[in-house]
Amino acid sequence: xxxxxxxxxxxxxxxxxxxxxxxxxxxxxxxxxxxxxxxxxxxxxxxxxxxxxxxxxxxxxxxxxxxxxxxxxxxxxxxxxxxxxxxxxxxxxxxxxxxxxxxxxxxxxxxxxxxxxxxxxxxxxxxxxxxxxxxxxxxxxxxxxxxxxxxxxxxxxxxxxxxxxxxxxxxxxxxxxxxxxxxxxxxxxxxxxxxxxxxxxxxxxxx
Amino acid sequence: xxxxxxxxxxxxxxxxxxxxxxxxxxxxxxxxxxxxxxxxxxxxxxxxxxxxxxxxxxxxxxxxxxxxxxxxxxxxxxxxxxxxxxxxxxxxxxxxxxxxxxxxxxxxxxxxxxxxxxxxxxxxxxxxxxxxxxxxxxxxxxxxxxxxxxxxxxxxxxxxxxxxxxxxxxxxxxxxxxxxxxxxxxxxxxxxxxxxxxxxxxxxxxx
DNA sequence: GCACAACTAAACTGATCAGTTTACTTTCAG
DNA sequence: CTGAAAGTAAACTGATCAGTTTAGTTGTGC
Numbered sequence: 001x002x003x004x005x006x007x008x009x010x011x012x013x014x015x016x017x018x019x020x021x022x023x024x025x026x027x028x029x030x031x032x033x034x035x036x037x038x039x040x041x042x043x044x045x046x047x048x049x050x051x052x053x054x055x056x057x058x059x060x061x062x063x064x065x066x067x068x069x070x071x072x073x074x075x076x077x078x079x080x081x082x083x084x085x086x087x088x089x090x091x092x093x094x095x096x097x098x099x100x101x102x103x104x105x106x107x108x109x110x111x112x113x114x115x116x117x118x119x120x121x122x123x124x125x126x127x128x129x130x131x132x133x134x135x136x137x138x139x140x141x142x143x144x145x146x147x148x149x150x151x152x153x154x155x156x157x158x159x160x161x162x163x164x165x166x167x168x169x170x171x172x173x174x175x176x177x178x179x180x181x182x183x184x185x186x187x188x189x190x191x192x193x194x195x196x197x198x199x200x201x202x203x204x205x206x207x
Numbered sequence: 208x209x210x211x212x213x214x215x216x217x218x219x220x221x222x223x224x225x226x227x228x229x230x231x232x233x234x235x236x237x238x239x240x241x242x243x244x245x246x247x248x249x250x251x252x253x254x255x256x257x258x259x260x261x262x263x264x265x266x267x268x269x270x271x272x273x274x275x276x277x278x279x280x281x282x283x284x285x286x287x288x289x290x291x292x293x294x295x296x297x298x299x300x301x302x303x304x305x306x307x308x309x310x311x312x313x314x315x316x317x318x319x320x321x322x323x324x325x326x327x328x329x330x331x332x333x334x335x336x337x338x339x340x341x342x343x344x345x346x347x348x349x350x351x352x353x354x355x356x357x358x359x360x361x362x363x364x365x366x367x368x369x370x371x372x373x374x375x376x377x378x379x380x381x382x383x384x385x386x387x388x389x390x391x392x393x394x395x396x397x398x399x400x401x402x403x404x405x406x407x408x409x410x411x412x413x414x
Numbered sequence: 415g416c417a418c419a420a421c422t423a424a425a426c427t428g429a430t431c432a433g434t435t436t437a438c439t440t441t442c443a444g
Numbered sequence: 445c446t447g448a449a450a451g452t453a454a455a456c457t458g459a460t461c462a463g464t465t466t467a468g469t470t471g472t473g474c
Contacts, residue, residue: 011450012441029321031238035432045452046433056432114236114321116384123384131380158377158401165372170365173338177323177330194365202408218420242462252422253463263462
């Protein structure tokens, strides 16, 4: 008895295709990736690949969707409303910064920026599952502490985005445009501390 | 007498080629642009184009360099050190925001992000003539007002980048990823006002 | 008005690549 | 064991495109 694989849509190598496409698209971008490369990387014949996906574009959109979902999952954990901003903001900021400096974070950003002119839904999905989702969660957290009088924020959504941007300052551009991959712990900490201080100087109720 | 055109390197149609390449590269990106398209757009034969530039890559790098120079020129005007931060910051912020929301600003950013993995010097040049130059100018301005005790900033370069990022909050991503081109004056003003307030709450000496 | 450089249209080369087809092999459920 | 579904390698089609070549035309300084 045992493994009734009802869930398998069709084909044994579907996952291999997805994994190969992911690798190649993230490494080479949409234009730079060739279908032959993907098939080779996936360890699958081109004919098999084309039995799953009608064309390169659809395969790419599928990968982009999966990858943005994964991005969303990385930000999954709700912010703990019971912890105060002085605790939550530094740790949330660190997670944001670590993600946008990661290889996968940079690769997805690069592709979203490059291809969202050609494929508008890619830009939309990327935004919704990345910056947009973060804004939603963080603004809810901020609003709940406003209600308690610990924070004073007239527009929590705007404030959430301001905080997120402050966390990326300097290092994100340095990595994206100057290839600086050598960002150490201390430097990250310095940026986040400054972001939190700047944020709380304005939105924190006087201590 | 008259027009001794000593300056002309060679060729009467050099400028046409540049202009055509600019149009097509900014519209279609590096991979998306074809040399035939560029020649047609420039109103020039392919052979002429190839008499000026050895290959597509060099032509692209030339356009990217010119375009980033132009970007730098747009930020040219030094900040007037005699005006106080409450005057300078809102107007500088508006200029930053207007630029990054302009068609040309978005197009150059898209190409810099997409191609700086393939052509590292593009990322470097873009950074130097855009965000880097701005940081330099703005941090000098900030430092000069620190000396007078009006501002209190331990790291003016970091603060300059923080301010620049705050000015782009929300609207830049909305335009880049969601194609929102309909950003009105009021919304821009709201973002800038909030950025200035946030910045001065922390770095301004108490009023 | 001549000589020479700049320019042209168009054809061509060689490469790459998306997507298809063919003839064959592997896998596995019943 | 068997037959159908899934997969394979490799050749093929048709298109695009960077870059070259050819044979001829235009513009211009002198």
